[in-house]
Amino acid sequence: MGPGWRFAAICAVVAAGCRTAEAPAPFKPVVGVRELMRSVLNPNANVVWRAVSTVVTTAGIDELRPRSDAEWAGVRNAAVTITRAGNQLMLSPRARDGSRWMKAAQALIETSTAAMRAAEAQNADQLFSVGGEMYSACLSCHENYMSE
Numbered sequence: 001m002g003p004g005w006r007f008a009a010i011c012a013v014v015a016a017g018c019r020t021a022e023a024p025a026p027f028k029p030v031v032g033v034r035e036l037m038r039s040v041l042n043p044n045a046n047v048v049w050r051a052v053s054t055v056v057t058t059a060g061i062d063e064l065r066p067r068s069d070a071e072w073a074g075v076r077n078a079a080v081t082i083t084r085a086g087n088q089l090m091l092s093p094r095a096r097d098g099s100r101w102m103k104a105a106q107a108l109i110e111t112s113t114a115a116m117r118a119a120e121a122q123n124a125d126q127l128f129s130v131g132g133e134m135y136s137a138c139l140s141c142h143e144n145y146m147s148e
Helices: 002-017 033-050 068-090 100-120 124-145
Strands: 051-055 058-066
Touching: 033 068, 033 124, 068 100, 100 124
Parallel strands: none
Antiparallel strands: 051 058
16 A cells, blocks of 8 residues: 555544534514514614604604613614515525625615614614614615505
């Protein structure tokens, strides 16, 4: 036997000791995009958007803000849920055209992450501002895809 047999034997031992990684479970969407919007994104976006507002009436000015840690946590949790749904929009088979769709989903993730951070900081002004950015991200996507 030549010197190559030792190398072959070592490779065989190493290969026998290596385990192949199990393939991850495939992503399995339970609902389509419209149902994800209706049941997850819309209700949670409304929590974020309605958390901070200023209402001017003849009786005066009413500043609506989360007042307790529990109210802020509810806004934060809604923003987290939106972020997760944005990630789901980027997965097959929901992901559509690769570029425009992915950019819209990424904008949703970025703005809802910023809303989450604003809620964690209990910063009403920042939450109001980022809520507008989140609305713009949603509107941009709807303008491109709701007619389809």
